[in-house]
Amino acid sequence: MLELSLSTVFFKFVVINIALFVVLVHGANSFTRHDFPPGFVFGTGSSAYQVEGASNQDGRTPSIWDTFAQAGSMHGDTGDVACDGYHKYKEDVQLMVDTGIDAYRFSISWSRLIPNGKGAINPKGLQYYNNLINELISYGIQPHVTLHHYDLPQVLESEYGGWVSRKIVKDFTAYADVCFREFGDRVKYWTTVNEANVFSLGGYDSGNMPPGRCSPPFGVVDNCSAGSSSTEPYLVTHHILLAHASAARLYEKRYKDKQHGFIGMNIFQYWFVPFTNSITDKIAAQRAKDFYIGWYLNPLIFGDYPEIMKKNVGSRFPAFTSLESERIKGSFDFIGLNYYNTMHVKDKSSSLNLKIRDFFADTGVELIFVRNESAYEFPITPSGLVGILEDMKQHYGNPLTYIHENGQRTRRNSSLEDWPRVKYLHAHIQSLLEAVRNGSNVKGYFEWSLLDAFELLDGYESSYGLYYIDLDDPDLVRQPKLSAYWYSHFLKANRSFSSIGFIKSLSHDYFSH
Numbered sequence: 370m371l372e373l374s375l376s377t378v379f380f381k382f383v384v385i386n387i388a389l390f391v392v393l394v395h396g397a398n399s400f401t402r403h404d405f406p407p408g409f410v411f412g413t414g415s416s417a418y419q420v421e422g423a424s425n426q427d428g429r430t431p432s433i434w435d436t437f438a439q440a441g442s443m444h445g446d447t448g449d450v451a452c453d454g455y456h457k458y459k460e461d462v463q464l465m466v467d468t469g470i471d472a473y474r475f476s477i478s479w480s481r482l483i484p485n486g487k488g489a490i491n492p493k494g495l496q497y498y499n500n501l502i503n504e505l506i507s508y509g510i511q512p513h514v515t516l517h518h519y520d521l522p523q524v525l526e527s528e529y530g531g532w533v534s535r536k537i538v539k540d541f542t543a544y545a546d547v548c549f550r551e552f553g554d555r556v557k558y559w560t561t562v563n564e565a566n567v568f569s570l571g572g573y574d575s576g577n578m579p580p581g582r583c584s585p586p587f588g589v590v591d592n593c594s595a596g597s598s599s600t601e602p603y604l605v606t607h608h609i610l611l612a613h614a615s616a617a618r619l620y621e622k623r624y625k626d627k628q629h630g631f632i633g634m635n636i637f638q639y640w641f642v643p644f645t646n647s648i649t650d651k652i653a654a655q656r657a658k659d660f661y662i663g664w665y666l667n668p669l670i671f672g673d674y675p676e677i678m679k680k681n682v683g684s685r686f687p688a689f690t691s692l693e694s695e696r697i698k699g700s701f702d703f704i705g706l707n708y709y710n711t712m713h714v715k716d717k718s719s720s721l722n723l724k725i726r727d728f729f730a731d732t733g734v735e736l737i738f739v740r741n742e743s744a745y746e747f748p749i750t751p752s753g754l755v756g757i758l759e760d761m762k763q764h765y766g767n768p769l770t771y772i773h774e775n776g777q778r779t780r781r782n783s784s785l786e787d788w789p790r791v792k793y794l795h796a797h798i799q800s801l802l803e804a805v806r807n808g809s810n811v812k813g814y815f816e817w818s819l820l821d822a823f824e825l826l827d828g829y830e831s832s833y834g835l836y837y838i839d840l841d842d843p844d845l846v847r848q849p850k851l852s853a854y855w856y857s858h859f860l861k862a863n864r865s866f867s868s869i870g871f872i873k874s875l876s877h878d879y880f881s882h
């Protein structure tokens with residue numbers, strides 16, 4: 370879900386106009402899903418607030434997303450109805466069957482399952498997730514479930530500040546326990562927290578995502594509700610890592626032997642490329658990697674934060690005790706990565722001279738998004754996907770990895786013939802195959818997203834779906850786009866399109882009647 374506009378507001382980059390190279394798709398680029406190893410899963414994704422709707426039905430209470438959107442922060446767009454997935458889940462599972470996916474990534478709304486954030490389970494919430502899971506399983510579709518996708522129960526935010534407080538560790542673990550106990554007989558893939566790095570930055574430094582906290586002179590919104598951009602992002606990440614490790618250790622100890630499942634954590638990934646060949650830019654690119662990615666991967670894989678972060682952040686940086694470090698290190702079966710595009714990195718060490726700094730100033734880098742400014746879509750940079758997987762292999766011991774999100778942004782109301790998405794997916798899946806063939810330990814790919822959903826940075830302005838939903842249609846009918854046919858063709862007919870002519874004929878067949 371992370372997209373152009375996030376970067377626009379958030380990373381204060383410089384835009385450079387370049388020619389977007391047309392991705393030429395010809396015979397030599399043909400590949401099939403059977404070129405991937407047996408057991409490799411292809412799926413699509415969603416998250417609770419973005420698709421479920423029914424925001425105040427059957428006992429659900431607000432999450433921090435409801436509060437944020439209802440305050441008008443998304444130009445009036447909210448997930449109150451979204452795709453009405455709460456009522457249309459059977460129809461949506463049918464779309465997945467038609468498309469031919471192996472696996473579906475979705476999240477559980479904590480405040481639907483446990484309306485007070487802790488304590489009693491909401492029977493209707495429990496029923497909904499059981500229904501959805503059973504429906505998926507009945508068609509042989511693997512559920513891959515995220516526990517926290519930006520949507521902490523508001524009640525916990527109000528009570529003690531949510532992720533800012535260490536109390537969250539206990540409540541998150543108890544919530545995870547309920548999920549493992551109730552659903553773990555059928556759910557084998559658990560992700561504790563989605564895009565933990567972006568959640569910490571958007572919610573507590575820039576303030577443009579819930580809970581919308583930040584402090585002057587930082588933040589990209591005029592009036593942050595409260596907070597400290599200098600300290601809270603680090604504190605929140607610290608608590609997320611502790612909460613993740615606590616839930617993962619619980620799973621390992623109490624459930625894994627019986628349920629035979631896997632647990633992991635998800636982070637957002639850019640591929641960082643030095644802006645020039647200068648040594649300072651090369652070092653800056655490494656620093657960006659350490660700050661955005663190493664912030665999470667180093668504790669998970671090596672047991673501690675990167676040295677450069679400790680140095681630059683200084684006394685504002687929380688530290689792990691040796692016991693905590695041991696619990697976090699290795700507390701995962703897989704790492705989930707969300708990749709959309711590449712960022713160029715320029716040295717900006719001067720920001721380290723500022724007396725008051727936030728995360729972005731602490732990095733001492735400037736991120737530059739090289740793109741065609743007049744295009745709404747992402748530039749297609751699949752080499753970045755190869756880059757991040759190669760980096761996982763060379764620097765992080767090649768852990769089991771899932772590409773949890775990857776997809777193309779288009780305008781919500783643009784054509785059903787979504788060529789930019791087809792080209793994007795083709796290019797990235799092809800590069801993924803290269804990485805797999807070169808030894809990357811990646812076992813699945815989830816296109817973002819199944820449906821045109823409520824997008825976390827754009828509301829209903831942008832879309833990523835294989836299926837379009839006209840928001841003015843009271844029935845919210847799902848309509849397949851060209852990308853749905855392309856993906857389905859790739860998954861079921863054992864070939865990707867092999868020529869422009871072929872995809873045109875595919876398009877003609879599907880859209881001429």
Ligand SMILES: *[C@@H]1O[C@H](CO)[C@@H](O)[C@H](O)[C@H]1NC(C)=O
Nearest residue numbers: 387388389741742743744745
């Ligand atoms: C930039 O994008 C616009 C809109 O998609 C397109 O018309 C134009 O040809 C692109 N320019 C270049 C140089 O690729």
Ligand SMILES: *[C@@H]1O[C@H](CO)[C@@H](O)[C@H](O)[C@H]1NC(C)=O
Nearest residue numbers: 440441581591592593594595
């Ligand atoms: C921010 O400012 C706007 C416009 O003045 C106001 O409507 C809104 O309630 C404010 N939000 C907060 C969190 O103070």
Ligand SMILES: *[C@@H]1O[C@H](CO)[C@@H](O)[C@H](O)[C@H]1NC(C)=O
Nearest residue numbers: 780781782783784829830831
């Ligand atoms: C789609 O929406 C955008 C932004 O609201 C608008 O500028 C554009 O004209 C619309 N396009 C169509 C085809 O309705």
Ligand SMILES: *[C@@H]1O[C@H](CO)[C@@H](O)[C@H](O)[C@H]1NC(C)=O
Nearest residue numbers: 755759762763803804807808
């Ligand atoms: C393939 O993997 C090897 C070993 O990790 C690496 O040195 C090489 O650069 C990789 N090739 C590509 C094309 O990524």
Ligand SMILES: *[C@@H]1O[C@H](CO)[C@@H](O)[C@H](O)[C@H]1NC(C)=O
Nearest residue numbers: 401402403860861862863864
């Ligand atoms: C696709 O290939 C697989 C494995 O080679 C085979 O089992 C399946 O029947 C093929 N499907 C079609 C539609 O050709």
